[in-house]
Amino acid sequence: MNTEKSQLRISWRTWFLVCMVVLAWAVISGRLIYLQYIGHRQFAKVVARQQVYKEKIPARPGDILDRNGRLLATTIISNSLYVVPQRLEKQEHVEAVCEALHLDLSHFQKRLKQNRDKLFLWVKRRLSEQELQAIRNLNLSDDAWGFRQEYRRQYPQGALAAHALGLRDIDGKGQGGLEEAFDHLICGQDGHRFLIRDAHGRVIEVRNDSRVAARNGETLVVTLDSIIQLYTERQLQGIVQEWQPKSACAIVMDVKTCEVLAMASVPTFDLNHPEAISESAWKNTAIASIYEPGSTLKPFIVAAALEKGLLDKDEEFDCEQGEYRMGKRLLHDHHSYGTLSVTDILVKSSNIGMAKIGERLTNPGLYESVLAFGFGQKTGIQLPGELTGIVRPLSSWNIYSTGSIPMGQEIAVTPIQLITAHVALANQGKLLNPRLIRDQIDHNYFPRSEEEPVQVRPMVSTPIVSPDVADWLVRVPMTETVERGTGRKAKLEGYAVFGKTGTAQKPDPKTGKYSSQLHVSSFICGAPAHDPQVLVLVVVNEPSVGENHYGGTIAGPPAAEILNKTLMYQRVPFDKSGLKPMDRTARRQRNALR
Template identity: 35%
Template sequence: MLMRRRTRERSSNKEEITPAAAKRALLRRRAIVLFCSLAAALVVVSGQLFSLQIYRYPELIKAANGQTLRRVPSVARRGTIYDRNGRELAISIGTASIFVRPAEVEDPEGTSAALSAALSLPVEKIRAQLRSKKSLLYIKRSAPLEEAEAVTRLALKGIGFDAQSKRFYPKAQQAAHLMGFVGTDDQGLEGLELQYDAFLAGKRQWVVRQQDAKRRPIFREEADEAQGADLHLTIDEVIQYITERELEAAVSQSGALSGSAIVMNPFNGEILALANYPTFDPNLYGEASAFARRNRAVVDYYEPGSAFKAIVGAGALEERLVRPEDRFNGEGGAIEVGGVTIRDHERFDSLTFAEVLAHSSNVGAIKVGQRLGKSHYYDYISGFGFGNLTKIDLPGETPGLIRRPKEWSALSLASLSIGQEISVSPLQMLVAMSAIANGGVLVRPYIAQSIVAADGKVIRENTPMQIRRVISEDTARTLAAILKGVVTEGTGKAAAVEGFEVAGKTGTSQKTDRTTGRYSRQKVVASFVGFVPVERPQLAIIVIIDEPTTLRWGGSIAAPTFREIARESLKHLRKGPVGQEPLRLAEGIRHATFRLN
């Protein structure tokens, strides 16, 4: 009975669940499922947004900028190089590099023809570039701005250009070894362009271009112009031209391999001209040989030969071991040292010390060197700067070659007395002669007077620098008078300049034959180094003629070249003969005092 009652109660409860209640229960369950689904979706979306906006933000921004922004260098005008009188020697001109994005070109044939006409390039070359699989190719670099404007007017799809700056040397070959040159990226590679590249190039800056999906520009953020500083030199353009002209004539006349010449103010170290021949055009430096581009006046060395007798003479005079009137036995033109016979170019029986230098006697110079001795002679060789850099502001300078006395052989003292067993640069030899000219002080040579920023502010200014006193003023004055005799009575007569007193020394040195290791009988270096006028010198000049085939003596080819450079340079500087018009360059420096280091 009890079980039947319970069964009837359950049946009655089931009958109480109506359809409406069931529907409400179903809706409730669906709502719960939907809510859970939305909540789950919200969690997923929130997590994704967190990942995109927070976690992966730097990565995505970088990718977006890579597609829409283009960072390119701004057009930097390289600083101008001027001579001492403000004449332009190196300038920068505006150019453009035309480029193509092959994937964006819609009409390759029409585009090739149009660009060929605008850029004066073979249509086949352009057509091949337009078919390239690369994303970007330069059709023409350093094109004139007129060509870039012509391309712009064509409105060709996939074609554009970058504005750039190109170095130009308006004087072409003039002062080429001083200027040097720059590469396609406008970076200095040689000469002053390399030495002062950090100032001339200026600080590199960038601009940002925003572009659309087809890489068309939308917005450009401009940067200040990255203009380099200007360089003002000690070089005189006219004296440079005179030096180059006369040097070329001498090399051609003598059939020589090459030549070098330098003109310097002996008091303050300013280089007024520096030339080498053969030379090159820095606008077309890629077409020149390495030999033609080499600044041999600074980076090469040679045995100075008899010109070095001025150094042994300076030491002997300073040590009071000789006087101009002291006489030396010429030994009939030959002397034996260390088992080797050294001969003069002619027979001399008896010569004063002054005549030894004037007539360039080997025998006499060796006897002077023997009086001076190894230790003292080496001190004077070093004192005059040989074996050390002059520290001129040009790249690649050589210190030359000199051995210490402990490494000398029994023949070395004699050889050094006549300018053998030592190698010097033309610049070193000129600086040493300048010390004799200015009263006995070694000065540092330099090319750049000042570096001036675009706003006119002087960034750096070179001033004369005295390195050390090597001989006294009395010794320098005495030696200058003796070297004047080289021109008036001795081997340098062809160096005489009408109306001016000239002092100097000739040199004719044999070159070493690389195949035999001995001195060559055919290959020589002819030279003359001197200054003018003897009183209050204005110009110190050296001329080197390498391997002349005719006129093989320093007195026959280098000395007359010195004369022409000196005469024309003095004429340019508006000087009159001694005793007439005051010499302009000497004013302000003739009373200069020098201090010992």
């Protein structure tokens, strides 16, 4: 009996073991079948991903040329050094490389430690020729080090037009200026190819059958003229040396097209050394700074009053011997004036005369006028960072605004707004959009066809005032301002110059009241008066040398010098109404530029 039970127990165990073995073999066989026939494609993809590497083929960024084809920005090929941390064996090479490239040894060693399992780590990108030669002289023996070629942006003119151009960062992305505004056109479109790597990460095959070529970037032709830009920047440097301002800027415009011929700001920087750029130098004050325009706003108020029929050109005003009360506020002129004509109110820059014109316009008329000339809104200049300026809502204006606005207070403008509005006066009352782009050339260096229009903001020609009003303001009061008024230091031999000075007090940060020490000195001028071709604006923020910071004294002479050189460079015929006996000197200067 016991024997039978024992045999049954053994038989049951045997069958159990047999079943387990069969089940195990079934599971293994099923897994093998799955791997062989079902999961093959999936695992093949995993292996392929480990072996196949998609390498980017960078597009070459397009060039930037000035209006005459002079090169402002281009792209060259440079070498970048990398290391494969997995293969790095000789520590002495690390020390030698850091010394050659002036890298912090401890910091680099920390990076190596953090990436010791990686197959790629940048050491330094876009080496200079001196750095490249220094690395080659080390004769690095192991295969842990290597070079990759990358595109590097180069600016042949250095700091010229730095704020207008902007730059491209270490990864080739546009930062500031035209480089940022038109990055989508300049950068092009990257291509790619596939590389086959072995288990150690080494490339063993390049698959060109699936290669996608890069499309190089577009070349931009800008409205800037390098020669005029150079004239402008030299004058700004002279202002810095003589008056030591916090900042300054200048803009030169073509009156007929509103094209920007030059745009400069100080402090400035060298585009080829972005690592040395300070925050204050990076700001393009021509479009990204606001200030109360002072007397440079006065011609627009007179234009509006004339256009609305509230003022006659030959009308006279009692300027109250230099004191005039509006509400509880007592207005003053710099001198005690009696009766002044409309022309002399602008020539002598009488605040009281302007306040009385403001009373005729009333606050709604003043508000409408400043908006019509483009203040309180962006001009549409093709640059990033443009500010709108400040025009407060009409509901917040009061009786003091009636006198302040005509004097250029209680309103803040940008330099680009101010010169664009003055172009309207010089161009028979037509307000245009400022332009920086002339043309766009594709990656094969062919101009775009009519089917591919240049992607720039369309030019707008909006009549603000009648040609009669605009021409009279330019030819009479603004020309007289230079001949015998506050802009006398801007007179030129050979050309009849028109212009307007501006001396605006700035609020004291501590008291909030207007300071007698902090000023914005500005001057805008153009020529020839009978047929304006060029307009120049110079704005000087907080000059710190001297006591009299009048716009005609500080900004007038450099603005006139820029205007004179630009007119002669462009071979604009002398204006007969501006000829003087000493014009032989002017002719000699002009001939020297030919």
